[in-house]
Amino acid sequence: MDNLINNLGILVYATLLYTAPLLYAAMGSCFSEVSGVVNIGIEGMMTMGAFTGAAVAYFTGNPWLGFLCAGLSGMAFALLHGVATVKFGADQTISGTAINFLAPGVAIVTAKAIFNSSDTIPLEPTSKMPILFSGVFSSGTPWSNFMKNVFSTYASTYLVFVVLVVVWFVFYKTRFGLRMRACGEHPMACQSLGIDVHRTRMICVCLSGFLAGLGGACMTMATSNQFRPTSIVGQGFIAIAAVIFGKFRPQGAMIGCLLFGLCSGLRVVIGSSSLNISVQLLSMIPYVVTVIVLIFFVGKSHVPAANGKPFVKAK
Amino acid sequence: MSKLEKILQSAFFRTLLSILIGFAVGAIFLLAVNISPVEAYEKLFTSIFSSPKSLSYCVVYATPLIILGLSVAFSFRTGVFNIGAEGQFVVGSMAACVVGILVPAPPVILPILCIAAAAIAGALWGVIVGFLKVKWGINEVLSMIMFNWIAFYLSNYIADIPLIKSDGNAEATKNVQEAAMILLPESWIKGLGLCNSASWGIFIAAALAVMVYVIIEKTALGYRLKAVGYNRDAAEYGGINANLSIMTALAISGAMSGIAGATNLLGIGQRIAIFSAQESYGFQGIIAALIGANNPLGVFVGGLFYGAIKYGGSRLNIIGAPSEVVNVIMGTVIFLIAISHIFNFRLKKKKKGGDK
CATH class of the missing domain: 1.10.3470 (ABC transporter involved in vitamin B12 uptake, BtuC)
Incomplete structure (x- = not known):
């Protein structure tokens, strides 16, 4: 029983740890998609953020500076995507695919130039994301162990839920949020009301890159302590899946991300236990569950009506 | 439309141009990380055509x-x-x-x-x-x-x-x-x-x-x-x-x-x-x-x-050149192909209100 409580604590910890990077990226994806720009370049922007965060934190010793730069580097590639898709009306999927090749290429080539290896040098604990409540919970009884495990997570994990609340507020309680959602549904109507569709979309795409960059940095500055070419392997796509799963709403995307995070957490807990369950089959669960949930519970996802369609300004 | 204009407007020409610019961007990038692009591209092409x-x-x-x-x-x-x-x-x-x-x-x-x-x-x-x-x-x-x-x-x-x-x-x-x-x-x-x-x-x-x-x-x-x-x-x-x-x-x-x-x-x-x-x-x-x-x-x-x-x-x-530079080149090429319709080469200005 004590062991179970202990494992439960580890499970909650691991779930949150794996949810955070996905949730940052998923919120980014929400911004882009609701404003009408499909962004599958999230994956590449995460990779860029993962590298930049780890590299800047390594050289400056300041994790928050690294985190910020990670966001900005993601945003730089988002800007490329935005210029191509919003300004020039390029096919959004193709541009996103290009970003997914370009950004990891740039990240790895730069890593090789600076570190002489495709991996960055592991961060010292002081340059990593701080652990906020270390030492607050003492070990001893099973439940205090549980609390200790749960709250041994990194600052970036708490921050993601703060950001979620902010993003939710922006989406549903601000003028910008309303306009942004309107641009994804009926850009022509927006223009007739004097809203600058291109500008709104551009801002949203840039925000999506920034958040994706932060998500990537979570992987290399909290979950692990260095960038490797395998740091970001599909998290960006899972984040996009979580967004579609959550019907393009930040709060819905959170549930999707928690589902994937939970399955990653289960993999960690069961993998380290004596249970004889195939890790491969276990890893498959979140993807199968997503499909099943979509079939039975969610049904048709409402895609923003103008999603993926370039908007040409009327003269 | 003249023949030359047709060629300049074709998808093939645009792709070719995208590829050339892709290599140019790759070269700039190699220079930025202190690797001679001439040497790298020479190696790239000689290893393809060597035998x-x-x-x-x-x-x-x-x-x-x-x-x-x-x-x-x-x-x-x-x-x-x-x-x-x-x-x-x-x-x-x-x-x-x-x-x-x-x-x-x-x-x-x-x-x-x-x-x-x-x-x-x-x-x-x-x-x-x-x-x-x-x-x-x-x-x-x-x-x-x-x-x-x-x-x-x-x-x-x-x-x-x-x-x-x-x-x-x-x-x-x-x-x-x-x-x-x-x-x-x-x-x-x-x-x-x-x-x-x-x-x-x-x-x-x-x-x-x-x-x-x-x-x-x-x-x-x-x-x-x-x-x-x-x-x-x-x-x-x-x-x-x-x-x-x-x-x-x-x-x-x-x-x-x-x-x-x-x-x-x-x-x-x-x-x-x-x-x-x-x-x-x-x-x-x-x-x-x-x-x-x-x-x-x-x-x-x-x-x-x-x-x-x-x-x-x-x-x-x-x-000693990073092979991932290929991804940079290919990413750039695809990116340019995605926006290639802006490479609009017209030899003569179109008459205003010509075709509707």
């Missing part, structure tokens, strides 16, 4: 990319974006691998069985996604991403089954039987000085390119698929069963991705490793399709180009 052996390696690298490119191009033409080519490739490889290990059959018959199994597995993977879309309206991009991962873990799971797993310590499957391999006859390889992995795969790719061309351009089936892709409502109004068309298109596209997996396994891999990350062949196929402007001949050439660059890039490490 029949290296050229045949390029073809070997290109084969799965061409077939995947055809698969993606086919789906593009029928209005679906097959981002699931990766998963179809993986299940195809695994199906071919299982048949190649377990089924006792003579040469010629066995590879055909393997490729057929791969095609069926890939088609199934595509049809499931199509079914989810038409039956429950589930976004196909989402379910394809899910099925890519399910395929990935399924392949790893199967590779770990004792019947399939290598007897040694390798984290991989057993080798498929020699009889299953589709290598060119040894005398040809020796005689022409080709690489040891030179296989019939490229001929399969060429045959598939012809098949795609015929289906898309010359058959009623292709017409129906394209019609649904252009405008689903109009196609339905015209009496076409759109749901069936979407599933058919995904089945054909999936089957081709599966075959790509089989040719790769039976030509060069011979076994499947337990991977820790997806190999992203599917995305490389998307690149080949885009370079080729979704035209079968174009995809064939585009795939060859990409295969050659991929092989040449893998040799860059020898001179």
Whole structure:
């Protein structure tokens, strides 16, 4: 029983740890998609953020500076995507695919130039994301162990839920949020009301890159302590899946991300236990569950009506 | 429009220009990280063209990319974006691998069985996604991403089954039987000085390119698929069963991705490793399709180009240049192709209000 409580604590910890990077990226994806720009370049922007965060934190010793730069580097590639898709009306999927090749290429080539290896040098604990409540919970009884495990997570994990609340507020309680959602549904109507569709979309795409960059940095500055070419392997796509799963709403995307995070957490807990369950089959669960949930519970996802369609300004 | 203007406006010229600028961007990037682009590109191209052996390696690298490119191009033409080519490739490889290990059959018959199994597995993977879309309206991009991962873990799971797993310590499957391999006859390889992995795969790719061309351009089936892709409502109004068309298109596209997996396994891999990350062949196929402007001949050439660059890039490490610069180049090329309609070369100014 004590062991179970202990494992439960580890499970909650691991779930949150794996949810955070996905949730940052998923919120980014929400911004882009609701404003009408499909962004599958999230994956590449995460990779860029993962590298930049780890590299800047390594050289400056300041994790928050690294985190910020990670966001900005993601945003730089988002800007490329935005210029191509919003300004020039390029096919959004193709541009996103290009970003997914370009950004990891740039990240790895730069890593090789600076570190002489495709991996960055592991961060010292002081340059990593701080652990906020270390030492607050003492070990001893099973439940205090549980609390200790749960709250041994990194600052970036708490921050993601703060950001979620902010993003939710922006989406549903601000003028910008309303306009942004309107641009994804009926850009022509927006223009007739004097809203600058291109500008709104551009801002949203840039925000999506920034958040994706932060998500990537979570992987290399909290979950692990260095960038490797395998740091970001599909998290960006899972984040996009979580967004579609959550019907393009930040709060819905959170549930999707928690589902994937939970399955990653289960993999960690069961993998380290004596249970004889195939890790491969276990890893498959979140993807199968997503499909099943979509079939039975969610049904048709409402895609923003103008999603993926370039908007040409009327003269 | 003059002849020169026509050439300047053609997709081919735009692609060529995109490729040139892609290399220029790659060069700037190499300079930024203190590597001589001249030296790097010299190495890249000399390793491609140095011998029949290296050229045949390029073809070997290109084969799965061409077939995947055809698969993606086919789906593009029928209005679906097959981002699931990766998963179809993986299940195809695994199906071919299982048949190649377990089924006792003579040469010629066995590879055909393997490729057929791969095609069926890939088609199934595509049809499931199509079914989810038409039956429950589930976004196909989402379910394809899910099925890519399910395929990935399924392949790893199967590779770990004792019947399939290598007897040694390798984290991989057993080798498929020699009889299953589709290598060119040894005398040809020796005689022409080709690489040891030179296989019939490229001929399969060429045959598939012809098949795609015929289906898309010359058959009623292709017409129906394209019609649904252009405008689903109009196609339905015209009496076409759109749901069936979407599933058919995904089945054909999936089957081709599966075959790509089989040719790769039976030509060069011979076994499947337990991977820790997806190999992203599917995305490389998307690149080949885009370079080729979704035209079968174009995809064939585009795939060859990409295969050659991929092989040449893998040799860059020898001179200490990062091989990932190839991804920078290819990413730039695709990015430029995506916005290539802004390269608008007109020799004379158009009359105002000319054509409406």
